[in-house]
Amino acid sequence: xxxxxVLAYLEENHRRHVDxxxxxxxxxxxxxxxxxxxxVQAAARFVADELQELxxxxxxxxxxxxxxxxxxxxxxxxxxxxxxxxxxxxxxxxPLDLWDNPPFEPVIRDGVxxxxxxxxxxxxxxxxxxxxxxxxxxxxELPVNVKFIIEGEEECGGHSIYRYTEENPDKLACDAVVxxxxxxxxxxxxxxxxxxxxxxxxxxxxxxxxxxxxxxxxGGTVRNPANALAAIVxxxxxxxxxxxxxxxYDGVLDLEADEREGFAALGYTDEILMxxxxxxxxxxxxxxxxxxxxxxxxxxxxxxxxxxxxxEGAKTIIPATATAKVSMRLVPDQDPEAVARAxxxxxxxxxxxxxxxxxxxxxxxxxxxxxxxxxxxxxxxRALEQGFGARPVFIRxxxxxxxxxxxxxxxxxxxxxxGYGLATDNIHSPNExxxxxxxxxxxxxxxxxxxxxxx
Amino acid sequence: xxxxxVLAYLEENHRRHVDxxxxxxxxxxxxxxxxxxxxVQAAARFVADELQELxxxxxxxxxxxxxxxxxxxxxxxxxxxxxxxxxxxxxxxxPLDLWDNPPFEPVIRDGVxxxxxxxxxxxxxxxxxxxxxxxxxxxxELPVNVKFIIEGEEECGGHSIYRYTEENPDKLACDAVVxxxxxxxxxxxxxxxxxxxxxxxxxxxxxxxxxxxxxxxxGGTVRNPANALAAIVxxxxxxxxxxxxxxxYDGVLDLEADEREGFAALGYTDEILMxxxxxxxxxxxxxxxxxxxxxxxxxxxxxxxxxxxxxEGAKTIIPATATAKVSMRLVPDQDPEAVARAxxxxxxxxxxxxxxxxxxxxxxxxxxxxxxxxxxxxxxxRALEQGFGARPVFIRxxxxxxxxxxxxxxxxxxxxxxGYGLATDNIHSPNExxxxxxxxxxxxxxxxxxxxxxx
Numbered sequence: 077x078x079x080x081x082v083l084a085y086l087e088e089n090h091r092r093h094v095d096x097x098x099x100x101x102x103x104x105x106x107x108x109x110x111x112x113x114x115x116v117q118a119a120a121r122f123v124a125d126e127l128q129e130l131x132x133x134x135x136x137x138x139x140x141x142x143x144x145x146x147x148x149x150x151x152x153x154x155x156x157x158x159x160x161x162x163x164x165x166x167x168x169x170x171p172l173d174l175w176d177n178p179p180f181e182p183v184i185r186d187g188v189x190x191x192x193x194x195x196x197x198x199x200x201x202x203x204x205x206x207x208x209x210x211x212x213x214x215x216x217e218l219p220v221n222v223k224f225i226i227e228g229e230e231e232c233g234g235h236s237i238y239r240y241t242e243e244n245p246d247k248l249a250c251d252a253v254v255x256x257x258x259x260x261x262x263x264x265x266x267x268x269x270x271x272x273x274x275x276x277x278x279x280x281x282x283x284x285x286x287x288x289x290x291x292x293x294x295g296g297t298v299r300n301p302a303n304a305l306a307a308i309v310x311x312x313x314x315x316x317x318x319x320x321x322x323x324x325y326d327g328v329l330d331l332e333a334d335e336r337e338g339f340a341a342l343g344y345t346d347e348i349l350m351x352x353x354x355x356x357x358x359x360x361x362x363x364x365x366x367x368x369x370x371x372x373x374x375x376x377x378x379x380x381x382x383x384x385x386x387x388e389g390a391k392t393i394i395p396a397t398a399t400a401k402v403s404m405r406l407v408p409d410q411d412p413e414a415v416a417r418a419x420x421x422x423x424x425x426x427x428x429x430x431x432x433x434x435x436x437x438x439x440x441x442x443x444x445x446x447x448x449x450x451x452x453x454x455x456x457x458r459a460l461e462q463g464f465g466a467r468p469v470f471i472r473x474x475x476x477x478x479x480x481x482x483x484x485x486x487x488x489x490x491x492x493x494x495g496y497g498l499a500t501d502n503i504h505s506p507n508e509x510x511x512x513x514x515x516x517x518x519x520x521x522x523x524x525x526x527x528x529x530x531x
Numbered sequence: 532x533x534x535x536x537v538l539a540y541l542e543e544n545h546r547r548h549v550d551x552x553x554x555x556x557x558x559x560x561x562x563x564x565x566x567x568x569x570x571v572q573a574a575a576r577f578v579a580d581e582l583q584e585l586x587x588x589x590x591x592x593x594x595x596x597x598x599x600x601x602x603x604x605x606x607x608x609x610x611x612x613x614x615x616x617x618x619x620x621x622x623x624x625x626p627l628d629l630w631d632n633p634p635f636e637p638v639i640r641d642g643v644x645x646x647x648x649x650x651x652x653x654x655x656x657x658x659x660x661x662x663x664x665x666x667x668x669x670x671x672e673l674p675v676n677v678k679f680i681i682e683g684e685e686e687c688g689g690h691s692i693y694r695y696t697e698e699n700p701d702k703l704a705c706d707a708v709v710x711x712x713x714x715x716x717x718x719x720x721x722x723x724x725x726x727x728x729x730x731x732x733x734x735x736x737x738x739x740x741x742x743x744x745x746x747x748x749x750g751g752t753v754r755n756p757a758n759a760l761a762a763i764v765x766x767x768x769x770x771x772x773x774x775x776x777x778x779x780y781d782g783v784l785d786l787e788a789d790e791r792e793g794f795a796a797l798g799y800t801d802e803i804l805m806x807x808x809x810x811x812x813x814x815x816x817x818x819x820x821x822x823x824x825x826x827x828x829x830x831x832x833x834x835x836x837x838x839x840x841x842x843e844g845a846k847t848i849i850p851a852t853a854t855a856k857v858s859m860r861l862v863p864d865q866d867p868e869a870v871a872r873a874x875x876x877x878x879x880x881x882x883x884x885x886x887x888x889x890x891x892x893x894x895x896x897x898x899x900x901x902x903x904x905x906x907x908x909x910x911x912x913r914a915l916e917q918g919f920g921a922r923p924v925f926i927r928x929x930x931x932x933x934x935x936x937x938x939x940x941x942x943x944x945x946x947x948x949x950g951y952g953l954a955t956d957n958i959h960s961p962n963e964x965x966x967x968x969x970x971x972x973x974x975x976x977x978x979x980x981x982x983x984x985x986x
Binding site: 273275277283284285286287289290291292293294295296297298299300302303305306307308309310311312313315317349352353354355356357358359360361366369370373374375376377378379380381382383384385386389390391392393394395398399400401403405428429430431432438439473474475476 | 728730732738739740741742744745746747748749750751752753754755757758760761762763764765766767768770772804807808809810811812813814815816821824825828829830831832833834835836837838839840841844845846847848849850853854855856858860883884885886887893894928929930931
């Protein structure tokens with residue numbers, strides 16, 4: 077539990093903190109658009125200045141892209157160390173006409189703050205700065221060493237953070253990495269996400285004739301790449317959605333009994349799924365609930381098919397080529413590279429005659445599993461309960477967050493994903509928003525974590 | 532055999548006829564482009580005027596699109612009647628920069644006439660007008676009644692000719708329809724095309740979630756429309772290219788022994804196929820030669836696949852929809868509507884769970900078979916031999932020419948496809964051309980046909 081003094085400080089200064097967050101949000105730090113390069117720099121300075129004012133040693137690191145901000149308190153060997161990660165850059169704002177207010181002119185309505193970056197990730201990141209401020213300004217002794225590594229390339233796929241982490245594991249050494257860039261389980265239930273799926277993204281290219289052929293003149297004489305591609309894609313999955321690539325399930329960890337119980341207790345129903353997706357029915361691998369499939373079973377999804385004529389009406393051609401993008405979401409302990417090799421071998425071995433087939437592995441991400449019983453995860457659970465006044469749950473995530481795997485690999489520390497956003501926060505979309513109550517509770521959680529993590 | 536007088540006339544006037552054809556080709560009668568509407572009218576007038584000068588009764592028929600020209604000689608009941616069909620409209624000319632000369636400024640190089648419409652169809656159609664002229668100007672008695680029905684919507688998919696034929700079968704009544712809008716078998720061998728494939732064009736639309744979903748957040752929970760579509764498409768064909776739709780082969784006429792012999796004698800090799808298509812290998816239904824598959828076996832080809840993300844790199848979505856365009860080329864005596872019904876039923880019965888599947892029949896065309904032993908076909912063969920000085924062959928065509936089926940259905944007459952073009956004439960492409968030697972021989976053939984068809 078954070079001290080009364082610290083919690084009182086956060087309460088008394090909440091309105092000012094919101095105002096400061098609004099200042100942060102006014103900086104249009106869109107990292108993928110070069111015309112915003114100066115804004116991205118300004119956002120980096122905003123963070124660096126604030127950390128400096130709190131007495132931290134701050135470094136601005138330029139690895140060729142947008143700057144990394146590294147900051148640290150005094151590192152006392154008798155204290156544990158928390159490394160907070162976040163990003164100060166934001167997504168583009170198109171389509172602008174769907175915003176109810178200009179994206180970089182924050183507006184508060186009914187306790188909700190609307191602005192680009194409100195939830196992803198300025199608002200969430202800022203909770204940690206404010207928790208630290210509460211310790212510093214109240215004179216309360218900080219129970220842990222605190223480090224920050226904050227990047228400006230999360231939304232533009234930059235590599236600075238990866239390179240820096242790989243090259244500077246000692247500098248980033250910590251007992252836990254804390255990331256607030258995800259969501260609560262739902263509006264009333266906080267959660268720690270202890271597992272992320274990995275990814276293996278493949279492209280299959282089938283080539284037939286040198287050019288599109290008239291399907292009357294040449295139909296029946298040469299193999300049609302689109303028909304061939306359909307056969308390849310169909311061969312990847314059985315009728316129940318299990319992947320047929322040999323070895324695909326190697327290393328897949330079975331769900332433990334208490335995980336299945338925990339998932340079931342969350343009450344995620346197929347009705348909710350239908351409502352969220354608009355799909356006509358739930359579907360997937362037999363023997364698993366919807367939430368188990370979503371969070372803990374590997375998948376094999378076509379992300380795109382392109383071949384021949386896609387316009388209105390008819391065009392009678394045999395397409396020269398057909399391409400499929402196929403991605404597999406992987407679970408602990410599948411190995412993305414082994415999966416990519418097995419996938420390639422399977423497709424090539426079963427490649428139809430009469431066409432040329434190429435398979436390319438576009439990119440991979442490793443799955444992540446943080447032991448739920450580790451000290452740090454348990455500290456995170458206690459902090460969430462204190463911050464939100466509600467019992468937190470363990471959740472998993474079907475998406476991939478590549479930096480988490482890198483932190484785990486390079487720093488050998490557990491990564492705590494303490495998300496304060498909501499699935500309905502419209503991140504990456506018009507009218508992005510952040511509930512100020514979650515901003516307040518997040519800051520309390522972060523302050524509590526600094527205490528609970530001290531052991 | 533046409534009389535010496537008629538043949539001599541054609542010979543003596545060949546150069547003038549070529550000049551007149553060039554005048555015809557200078558009219559940019561692109562029927563699909565409204566800015567060329569006046570040019571299309573001018574081309575219609577060109578044809579109408581010339582037929583009128585030859586003493587025919589000419590009608591210009593306006594059914595709301597571009598005009599139809601109907602013309603006829605005196606109809607004497609003691610003579611047989613030939614109906615010549617052709618079109619005076621042409622394809623667009625893009626990409627213009629690939630033309631060696633402006634498409635509507637005809638140029639002759641090495642005995643080859645280059646211009647849009649040279650082969651398709653002004654040059655071929657014009658042979659019949661010049662054959663008729665030879666009879667009229669030499670005073671040689673015309674052995675048959677001659678009718679022309681010439682349209683200006685062939686390249687823009689207009690319906691005037693269909694409507695007129697359906698509503699006026701008596702006016703178009705004839706002993707044979709003669710169409711020169713296809714090709715010789717090869718440069719030295721003329722042929723009569725006695726069979727055309729039909730067509731059944733389908734679209735399969737698979738719908739899943741209401742919008743593209745994040746494949747991490749929802750992978751494994753709902754059926755992916757693209758995977759489902761691939762399974763549907765794969766179910767249409769076995770590994771040898773035979774269509775698996777029940778009843779698909781109902782009515783398919785087996786090739787007769789002499790047809791197979793005739794095809795084999797043509798010497799079309801797989802090397803030629805590879806050269807023409809650039810495909811890595813020939814492929815198709817077992818038990819049939821390449822030419823047999825091309826001309827006389829029904830096919831099932833995907834013409835287009837569209838789903839999800841097709842751009843560079845990765846986008847990890849479950850697409851909301853997936854669409855395939857699938858066309859089946861049909862052979863005598865398959866029934867396109869029965870095939871469409873069987874296809875729809877098969878796809879719907881095997882539709883994967885968890886997605887919504889729709890099947891639409893976009894359009895059909897009936898296959899055509901003209902009895903090779905009919906009087907008129909035999910007359911056509913004799914005329915070709917006289918016109919080209921080479922023994923003609925019987926050929927088939929994998930493409931569909933819908934008007935041929937309409938003529939056959941409404942007029943109950945055999946249709947003679949006497950093609951004077953070459954596969955290398957670049958029809959619908961830049962540098963369309965027509966060999967003047969084939970123009971000369973075509974006119975001789977047409978003149979000979981008027982005699983041979985008289986019986």
